[in-house]
Amino acid sequence: MDKNKTTKIDAIKGMNDILPDTSYQWEWLEDKVRSVMARFAYRNIRTPIVESTHLFVRGLGDVTDIVEKEMYSFEDKMNGDALTLRPENTAGVVRAAIEHNLLYDAPRRLYYMGPMFRHERPQRGRYRQFHQVGAEALGFAGPEIDAEMIVLADSLWRDLGLKQATDYRLEIGSLGQSDERKEHRAALIAYFEAHKDQLDAEAQRRLHSNPLRILDTKNPAMQALVESAPKLMDYLGEASLRHFKTVTGILEAHGIEYAINPRLVRGMDYYNLTVFEFVTPHLGAQGTICGGGRYDDLMSQMGGKPSPAVGWGLGIERVLELLKELKLDAPKPSLDAYAVIPDIVSMPRAMAVVQLLRGQGLSVQMQASTISAEGAVAMPSFKSQFKRADASGARYALIFGADELADNSVSVKPLMGGEQKTFPLSELSRLISFLKH
Numbered sequence: 453m454d455k456n457k458t459t460k461i462d463a464i465k466g467m468n469d470i471l472p473d474t475s476y477q478w479e480w481l482e483d484k485v486r487s488v489m490a491r492f493a494y495r496n497i498r499t500p501i502v503e504s505t506h507l508f509v510r511g512l513g514d515v516t517d518i519v520e521k522e523m524y525s526f527e528d529k530m531n532g533d534a535l536t537l538r539p540e541n542t543a544g545v546v547r548a549a550i551e552h553n554l555l556y557d558a559p560r561r562l563y564y565m566g567p568m569f570r571h572e573r574p575q576r577g578r579y580r581q582f583h584q585v586g587a588e589a590l591g592f593a594g595p596e597i598d599a600e601m602i603v604l605a606d607s608l609w610r611d612l613g614l615k616q617a618t619d620y621r622l623e624i625g626s627l628g629q630s631d632e633r634k635e636h637r638a639a640l641i642a643y644f645e646a647h648k649d650q651l652d653a654e655a656q657r658r659l660h661s662n663p664l665r666i667l668d669t670k671n672p673a674m675q676a677l678v679e680s681a682p683k684l685m686d687y688l689g690e691a692s693l694r695h696f697k698t699v700t701g702i703l704e705a706h707g708i709e710y711a712i713n714p715r716l717v718r719g720m721d722y723y724n725l726t727v728f729e730f731v732t733p734h735l736g737a738q739g740t741i742c743g744g745g746r747y748d749d750l751m752s753q754m755g756g757k758p759s760p761a762v763g764w765g766l767g768i769e770r771v772l773e774l775l776k777e778l779k780l781d782a783p784k785p786s787l788d789a790y791a792v793i794p795d796i797v798s799m800p801r802a803m804a805v806v807q808l809l810r811g812q813g814l815s816v817q818m819q820a821s822t823i824s825a826e827g828a829v830a831m832p833s834f835k836s837q838f839k840r841a842d843a844s845g846a847r848y849a850l851i852f853g854a855d856e857l858a859d860n861s862v863s864v865k866p867l868m869g870g871e872q873k874t875f876p877l878s879e880l881s882r883l884i885s886f887l888k889h
Contacts (some may be wrong), residue, residue, distance in 0.1 A: 466580030468754050480782035482565060488608045493588055494561040498512035499544040501567065505534035507543050510754060522570040533583055542763055545588050550756035559591025578738065579769060587834055588763035594697045596748055598701035598726040598762050605730060605764055606708050606740050613780040616709060624728040625716035626696040628688045637663060639682040650677050669719040683714040692725060722747040734777045741774060742766035788887050789848045790841035791818045796829050802852040805862060805877060812884050817844055844865055848887060
């Protein structure tokens with residue numbers, strides 16, 4: 453026998469099945485996202501999981517960790533195209549906006565949900581296939597949209613039951629504009645070159661290609677050096693400072709607390725002006741649950757007409773881990789009734805009634821038959837069916853017994869305790885009203 457045909461095949465490391473015992477939590481979170489996005493008038497966009505590799509090299513920057521180390525890239529066997537499983541979705545949304553001319557008549561507020569892929573070491577809440585929610589506002593230049601983005605995310609946290617200050621905090625900064633970053637970049641290089649003997653190998657590699665990323669080092673031996681490095685916000689001009697102060701002023705008006713973090717660095721090269729992160733103290737060192745900022749040059753960088761933009765992304769797995777840690781559990785799916793059916797002959801009538809109840813918005817699980825080795829079809833015993841009804845979590849058992857069906861009725865037994873009642877099938881409205889209350 454071919455062993456390859458019998459060997460168990462497991463999921464790829466870092467790419468996880470989401471099973472029914474937990475998928476309801478995902479659905480609950482996704483419903484919360486859809487609700488808050490609708491309130492802020494953000495519309496859903498869905499882009500392909502596979503994009504041209506060049507899209508991410510151009511959009512994210514060829515010296516970012518994502519492009520250098522983490523992308524799942526491959527060659528299309530049919531035509532030799534270089535393709536990549538999307539590691540993030542801002543580049544894909546911008547590509548779609550340019551390709552379909554979405555901004556031809558007005559700016560757009562968009563959001564997405566879906567899987568992303570990065571080849572990194574799996575750890576708590578961080579996987580090789582992970583899922584993101586993102587919001588992107590394309591074509592808006594004003595600082596009020598930066599603030600709106602932050603208020604949008606903050607509204608989601610509050611809808612999920614998180615409390616500001618104890619469960620999460622907002623860190624905000626500004627990367628200024630291109631000329632300001634160039635001046636700061638030169639100062640950074642000069643500073644780090646003067647202390648080159650204190651740089652680790654990774655920092656020395658980034659010194660001339662992307663010195664801003666050195667500020668994001670996790671090496672404890674470099675923290676004091678980084679802390680004394682030139683701060684970008686000291687190089688901001690009047691317009692950039694005014695933009696930043698307007699954003700923070702709106703946040704204060706909304707009662708959103710924030711901390712200015714002059715070392716805040718995002719993982720992509722396309723950001724300018726406002727950058728921000730929501731951080732929690734409950735998930736250890738990897739505490740960022742949402743991050744984003746303004747990226748006014750990305751549209752033109754991707755071949756479109758120059759257009760301002762701002763956005764953020766959050767990791768669904770990370771947020772679910774946080775909710776679990778805080779015991780903010782999603783409500784488990786409820787089941788209104790479980791249909792107990794004594795014999796296969798009663799099945800057609802019972803199924804017809806069950807379907808009518810489902811049509812009225814009630815959730816009803818129907819008992820299934822069994823088939824013996826000889827091929828005989830039968831129903832499990834009443835005792836067995838009631839055990840399954842109790843285990844299902846249903847509020848009621850609908851009993852389609854011989855006596856009930858002979859009398860054209862159905863009995864309703866409360867499974868949490870209470871008096872059993874019988875309802876004529878000719879008066880289904882009474883039964884429906886009872887099951888709904």
